Amino acid sequence: MAFYKFFKIVNFKNFKELEVQDFGRINLIVGKNNSGKTALLEALFIHSGAYNPELVVRTYEFRGMNLLSPISIKKSLEFLFYNFDTTRPVELIGKVQTSKGEKHSKIKLEILREDERLKEVSSITFFRQDTPQAPILLGEIQSGLATVFQLSHEEGGEVKKYNLIITANSINLNPPFPAPPFEAIFLPARGSVPLTFEADLFSRLRLENLHEKIISFLKIIEPNLKNIEVLTFGGLPILYGDVGLRTPLPLALLGEGLVKLSKILISIGVAKDGVVLIDEIENGFHYSVMKNVWKAIAKMARECNVQVFASTHSFECIINAHEAFIEEEQYDLKLFRLERIGENIVVIDYDKETLDEAIKANFEVR
Structure with a gap:
């Protein structure tokens, strides 16, 4: 770990x-x-x-x-x-x-x-x-x-x-460098993870029987999702989702939110006992599903013993994260605000109580 x-x-x-x-x-x-x-x-x-x-x-x-x-x-x-x-x-x-x-x-x-x-x-x-x-x-x-x-x-x-x-x-x-001491995966705000790479990661999770848990969490975004499988498209392996239509569809055609959450959860599963870093985590998600997205991330991170670091610009994302963790048995969310003072940047940290007070008082925490 x-x-x-x-x-x-x-x-x-x-x-x-x-x-x-x-x-x-x-x-x-x-x-x-x-x-x-x-x-x-x-x-x-x-x-x-x-x-x-x-x-x-x-x-x-x-x-x-x-x-x-x-x-x-x-x-x-x-x-x-x-x-x-x-x-x-x-x-x-x-x-x-x-x-x-x-x-x-x-x-x-x-x-x-x-x-x-x-x-x-x-x-x-x-x-x-x-x-x-x-x-x-x-x-x-x-x-x-x-x-x-x-x-x-x-x-x-x-x-x-x-x-x-x-x-x-x-x-x-x-000289040649050794393998890192633990797995770390970075999900950038710009661009995307190659579809073939995501399919490879999912295949690794399939071998560990974590795929069913990911599918259950993805139903937050697409309730009709029945299964995910790796199929070839143009000779390349990519992820397909079965949503009850005549044929499975490439996951990329089922909406940005589903693709984004699948990348996050698959990354957490692969980075077991390691770290996942997510830039601008709110991108791709409608505010109405954000609380459940946070619950899914928290449950997957605890199960795989992964530490998650994520950035956001969104006040709604912060509120939904706070509310999601309040409803969990364990509140293991920390918020860190970076603030520029002159030439220096300082960090102000919030735990459950201080973040709750700041949100209720409508203080700027973004």
Whole structure:
């Protein structure tokens, strides 16, 4: 299991420095535009990956930026740093409760410029020495023509370093990074999860007999839904839903709300004992079903022992979340509002009592 208790961000995007603590099972992140809601989710996603510097690039893809060339990736790295100050490293520090106890880990992200550190990187064997790429890449690192973006992971006094090396024509990861300590899935506000990928995730849940639970929750959106199955469309596997018509239909044709909730619940099922991060969770849902959507998310997260982080702009979404958890046996919702004060962003947290008071008094908590 993995359960974030504390998280600190330094020099990352909107954040000069930010500390958040006392997370719950379900965590709702709110705040005005450009307050850093998505950036907080991205920081958690990068930290959860532990050893993979390529996750930084993936966060730009979540925002709809298709970084197709090494040059565009190199340029995007500058945007990672607060005020574009690449002389100071990004630091992501987390305290995570696991089945083996509490773990403290720190990730540092930086662009290497010092000759000594570049020599240290170039001394590592990237390819078999008999390949033509090796001397070319080593020469570009030593001469400063290559950009070396380094992720260092510190835990229990041990530091391990992983490099993303970008030249004019290539992108290289070295050394190979291990699997992350726990599963983390990010559902972006823009774009969509490929249908074939969603079908693959559902197939994994089918093997664990979690599919029936997901189908029962999806009836919140489509009461006529009888079954979901993986069928081929144009030679590719995608999800189909049986709603009592002559033939099953691709899930994508049964409405945005059904597709959105299926992605969330499938992700929670696959990320068992891990983390799911959802940007702009309200998108695709009619307000009238939002309370039951929250109940479904809460039940699925508890059953799969998953911690959920979600951002929203919607006051109705906040109210529905609060009311949904009040009606549950366990109120395990926390709300965190990000607020910009001058150059800094601060976090204000709400538990059951303070959120209830704020909603009744019509205070602005978004």
